[in-house]
Amino acid sequence: MTKKNATIxxxxxxxxxxxxxVSRALNDNPRISxxxxxxxxxxAKEMNYKQNNLAKALKSGETKNIxxxxxxxxxxxxxxxIRGIExxxxxxxYHVIICQSHEDVVTEKKHLNTLLNAQVDGIFMSxxxxxxxxxxxxxxxxxxxxxxxxxxxxxxxPGISTVTIDDYKGGYMATEHLIxxxxxxxxxxxxxxxxxxxxxxxxxxKQALIDRQFQVKEENIVFTGSSIDAGIDAVKKLWSxxxxxxxxxxxxxxxxxxxxxxxxxxxxxxxxxxxxxxxSNEPFTQFMELPMSSVxxxxxxxxxxxxxxFLDHIKDNFSGVSIEKKVVLAPKIIVRKSSKRx
Amino acid sequence: MTKKNATIxxxxxxxxxxxxxVSRALNDNPRISxxxxxxxxxxAKEMNYKQNNLAKALKSGETKNIxxxxxxxxxxxxxxxIRGIExxxxxxxYHVIICQSHEDVVTEKKHLNTLLNAQVDGIFMSxxxxxxxxxxxxxxxxxxxxxxxxxxxxxxxPGISTVTIDDYKGGYMATEHLIxxxxxxxxxxxxxxxxxxxxxxxxxxKQALIDRQFQVKEENIVFTGSSIDAGIDAVKKLWSxxxxxxxxxxxxxxxxxxxxxxxxxxxxxxxxxxxxxxxSNEPFTQFMELPMSSVxxxxxxxxxxxxxxFLDHIKDNFSGVSIEKKVVLAPKIIVRKSSKRx
Numbered sequence: 001m002t003k004k005n006a007t008i009x010x011x012x013x014x015x016x017x018x019x020x021x022v023s024r025a026l027n028d029n030p031r032i033s034x035x036x037x038x039x040x041x042x043x044a045k046e047m048n049y050k051q052n053n054l055a056k057a058l059k060s061g062e063t064k065n066i067x068x069x070x071x072x073x074x075x076x077x078x079x080x081x082i083r084g085i086e087x088x089x090x091x092x093x094y095h096v097i098i099c100q101s102h103e104d105v106v107t108e109k110k111h112l113n114t115l116l117n118a119q120v121d122g123i124f125m126s127x128x129x130x131x132x133x134x135x136x137x138x139x140x141x142x143x144x145x146x147x148x149x150x151x152x153x154x155x156x157x158p159g160i161s162t163v164t165i166d167d168y169k170g171g172y173m174a175t176e177h178l179i180x181x182x183x184x185x186x187x188x189x190x191x192x193x194x195x196x197x198x199x200x201x202x203x204x205x206k207q208a209l210i211d212r213q214f215q216v217k218e219e220n221i222v223f224t225g226s227s228i229d230a231g232i233d234a235v236k237k238l239w240s241x242x243x244x245x246x247x248x249x250x251x252x253x254x255x256x257x258x259x260x261x262x263x264x265x266x267x268x269x270x271x272x273x274x275x276x277x278x279x280s281n282e283p284f285t286q287f288m289e290l291p292m293s294s295v296x297x298x299x300x301x302x303x304x305x306x307x308x309x310f311l312d313h314i315k316d317n318f319s320g321v322s323i324e325k326k327v328v329l330a331p332k333i334i335v336r337k338s339s340k341r342x
Numbered sequence: 343m344t345k346k347n348a349t350i351x352x353x354x355x356x357x358x359x360x361x362x363x364v365s366r367a368l369n370d371n372p373r374i375s376x377x378x379x380x381x382x383x384x385x386a387k388e389m390n391y392k393q394n395n396l397a398k399a400l401k402s403g404e405t406k407n408i409x410x411x412x413x414x415x416x417x418x419x420x421x422x423x424i425r426g427i428e429x430x431x432x433x434x435x436y437h438v439i440i441c442q443s444h445e446d447v448v449t450e451k452k453h454l455n456t457l458l459n460a461q462v463d464g465i466f467m468s469x470x471x472x473x474x475x476x477x478x479x480x481x482x483x484x485x486x487x488x489x490x491x492x493x494x495x496x497x498x499x500p501g502i503s504t505v506t507i508d509d510y511k512g513g514y515m516a517t518e519h520l521i522x523x524x525x526x527x528x529x530x531x532x533x534x535x536x537x538x539x540x541x542x543x544x545x546x547x548k549q550a551l552i553d554r555q556f557q558v559k560e561e562n563i564v565f566t567g568s569s570i571d572a573g574i575d576a577v578k579k580l581w582s583x584x585x586x587x588x589x590x591x592x593x594x595x596x597x598x599x600x601x602x603x604x605x606x607x608x609x610x611x612x613x614x615x616x617x618x619x620x621x622s623n624e625p626f627t628q629f630m631e632l633p634m635s636s637v638x639x640x641x642x643x644x645x646x647x648x649x650x651x652f653l654d655h656i657k658d659n660f661s662g663v664s665i666e667k668k669v670v671l672a673p674k675i676i677v678r679k680s681s682k683r684x
Contacts, residue, residue: 026485041485048487065456073440074421082415086442095456098415098440100428114407114437118460143368143383145390257629284626287599 006047015043066094066310067115069125071103071153076282077299078126081151084303085124092311094121101128109136122146122310126153129192147313151306152297153195161313161325163306167197170295170331171204174249174277177293177333179212181341183247183275187220189234189259191251201251201279220245224255231258239266246274247339253278253285253294260292260338275339281332291336298329305329348389357385408436408652409457411467413445413495418624419641420468423493426645427466434653436463443470451478464488464652468495471534489655493648494639495537503655503667505648509539512637512673513546516591516619519635519675521554523683525589525617529562531576531601533593543593543621562587566597573600581608588616589681595620595627595636602634602680617681623674633678640671647671 008026012019017036025032025040032040066089070078086096097118099111108128115123123146127134134155140146141159154162178186188205191198206216222237224230231250235258238245250256256278260270268274270290278285281296305327316323350368354361359378367374367382374382408431412420428438439460441453450470457465465488469476476497482488483501496504520528530547533540548558564579566572573592577600580587592598598620602612610616612632620627623638647669658665 045485045487063459065460072421073415073424074418076416079414079416079421082442086444095452096441097456097460098442099438100424100440102428110437114439117405118407118439143386143391145387284629287626287630289629289631 006044006049008049010047011040011043011049014047015039062121063119064093064095065097065118065120067097067099067111067118067120067123069099069101069108069111069115069123071126071128072100073098075280077152077280077297080299081126081303081306084300084305085307086303087300088304088307089310103129105130105132105136112136112140116140116144116146120146122313123148124151124306124310125149126151127155127195128153129194131155132194147310149306149309149313151302153197155196159324161309161327163302163309163327163329164197165297165302165329165331167200167331168204168207170279170297170333171201171249171251172208173204173331173333174279174293174295175205175208176212177335178247178249178275178277178339179208179214181247181271181275181339183341184214185220185243185245186214186247186249187222187238187245189222189224189231189248189250189252189255191224191226191255193223198251205249217243219243224250224252226252226254228254228258228261231255231260232262233258235259235262235266248274248276250276250278253280253282253292256292256294257284257288260288260290264289270338271341275341277339281334285334286336288338290338293336293339294334296332296334298332302329348386348391350391352389353382353385353391356389357381404463405461406435406437407439407460407462409439409441409453409460409462409465411441411443411450411453411457411465413468413470414442415440417622419494419622419639422641423468423645423648426642426647427649428645429642430646430649431652445471447472447474447478454478454482458482458486458488462488464655465490466493466648466652467491468493469497469537470495471536473497474536489652491648491651491655493644495539497538501666503651503669505644505651505669505671506539507639507644507671507673509542509673510546510549512621512639512675513543513591513593514550515546515673515675516621516635516637517547517550518554519677520589520591520617520619520681521550521556523589523613523617523681525683526556527562527585527587528556528589528591529564529580529587531564531566531573531590531592531594531597533566533568533597535565540593547591559585561585566592566594568594568596570596570600570603573597573602574604575600577601577604577608581610590616590618592618592620595622595624595634598634598636599626599630602630602632606631612680613683617683619681623676627676628678630680632680635678635681636676638674638676640674644671 008019008022012022022040025037101108105128148160150162190202209216222234224234248259256276277293279295281294285292285294309325350364354364364382367379443450447470490502492504532544535541551558564576566576590601598618619635621637623636627634627636651667
């Protein structure tokens with residue numbers, strides 16, 4: 001559709017001047033006359049020339065660009081991890097390019113290609129919900145030297161370093177807190193079990209119940225999406241059963257928010273009748289009508305650690321060593337009014 | 343630091359096989375034996391080869407990559423505009439790369455170079471607060487054919503299309519609404535006047551007061567940043583003066599949130615004693631203890647329109663015509679409890 005891109009060789013041919021002169025003119029070299037510079041710039045524009053500093057970058061083997069693929073950017077969690085990575089890498093001269101998979105493995109694959117084509121020096125990613133097999137990631141690992149680092153949503157692939165929080169512990173702590181507050185019939189809104197993070201939060205929930213001599217009731221575990229509506233639906237479902245819960249541990253803050261809205265609509269009192277605790281400590285949780293408890297994932301720190309792991313990879317690559325790192329951060333429970341009965 | 347990148351020519355030389363064979367092997371062509379493929383892939387990896395589909399893209403003049411530069415991604419506003427752009431362009435096969443300027447013009451410049459180096463087909467940007475002169479943008483316009491489209495935070499540069507909302511009207515509507523609700527002494531938290539959007543919201547505020555025979559008092563206009571703390575400070579400042587306001591029109595939702603927090607702390611009742619209305623309709627406004635009024639900027643629509651303007655540019659470029667487009671969207675006022683006294 002658009003005109004073809006010209007190279008400096010095409011410009012040189014057209015103007016019948018040397019490639020060196022074209023290059024110098026485009027780079028505003030003082031050795032070139034103003035008239036020539038203007039002529040070269042005008043011609044370059046007419047010929048649809050795009051300056052390609054990649055050639056320079058390719059010589060050194062580094063572009064100083066870093067790619068990040070996240071499912072979406074519009075949560076505090078992912079934007080904070082990105083900020084953490086930037087904090088760590090900007091002082092080293094790296095620029096960060098961000099892509100969203102929108103939870104679609106096909107888009108994720110395309111973005112991986114886009115980033116490789118942009119010659120990034122490394123890729124940080126949190127996989128999409130629909131990323132079941134990981135052949136596309138394995139392929140990059142097998143055919144390039146571009147380091148890939150997983151954060152939060154990882155897959156177990158030998159050779160790929162990961163930075164995660166201990167989601168099992170987060171689920172355990174949230175459930176134990178509810179038990180300590182005297183709640184007896186704790187339900188769990190479990191997220192998509194294709195993602196390890198949600199599997200681990202569920203495992204933590206179950207183990208805390210078992211360790212404190214509570215029964216794990218399958219009817220108390222609802223597998224939900226992570227939207228507000230999913231939380232509303234989950235409350236509708238649970239409150240139509242015979243054994244109504246007195247506490248909700250939700251694997252996502254948005255789902256917990258939906259639950260609070262539906263409970264309010266039904267005039268069920270939080271935290272007197274039902275406690276609610278979410279997961280992620282999104283900023284809205286503290287501004288809610290009734291500030292909501294949640295589990296903080298220390299996302300900026302997660303980004304900082306991921307950045308450090310990348311810098312280590314670059315060093316290792318230089319020295320010929322390759323070490324796979326598994327960094328696991330500790331979650332923090334943030335108790336607010338929605339789960340404090342005592 | 344890292345090993346130099348090899349080309350397929352280097353691999354061909356090293357293995358003493360043709361470039362075509364190397365290329366076919368790397369592209370998993372069935373004509374090549376498994377043994378050869380494995381050897382080529384192994385060698386490519388050892389030599390730090392990065393597959394460069396750019397060469398292919400350069401032939402057609404299109405990479406189908408689009409760059410977006412925003413000040414930051416962690417507001418609903420910017421992430422929604424990005425979503426709008428993706429919605430519009432994904433069906434046409436474009437992939438979106440996002441960069442954050444963090445309100446720093448130096449970072450903005452670097453990202454423009456990063457995107458040009460990645461050979462993007464177009465750049466969408468919302469300028470940073472520190473972008474005073476626009477030589478770096480002008481330079482791209484003069485020396486490349488890469489279309490640039492401003493959204494929300496624009497600069498007036500001939501040849502650059504813009505998609506904005508009518509911020510003047512938004513400021514006018516918010517102020518008029520407060521007057522209609524019977525508030526008499528309306529103050530304004532004005533944002534950074536280096537940005538046109540904030541200049542226009544302030545103009546709208548002033549004109550609505552004038553049109554309704556109210557006096558514009560300079561002491562009622564506080565120039566703030568756009569953080570929660572800035573809102574807290576603005577309330578402290580205004581409430582220490584002799585003429586205390588009975589309504590706040592804030593040019594930013596976060597600042598308005600800070601104001602609500604400080605007013606609550608001082609036991610000043612919203613909306614009975616003081617009304618509060620923000621700007622942007624960030625999602626947290628509706629989940630607040632007292633749901634907050636705001637001005638909606640229809641960010642997804644803004645992104646859709648920006649995407650359409652880009653597609654028109656591509657078409658125009660093909661037909662040799664270049665039309666500068668100025669799309670101005672209408673803001674929507676969202677009235678909630680924080681400003682409804684009647």
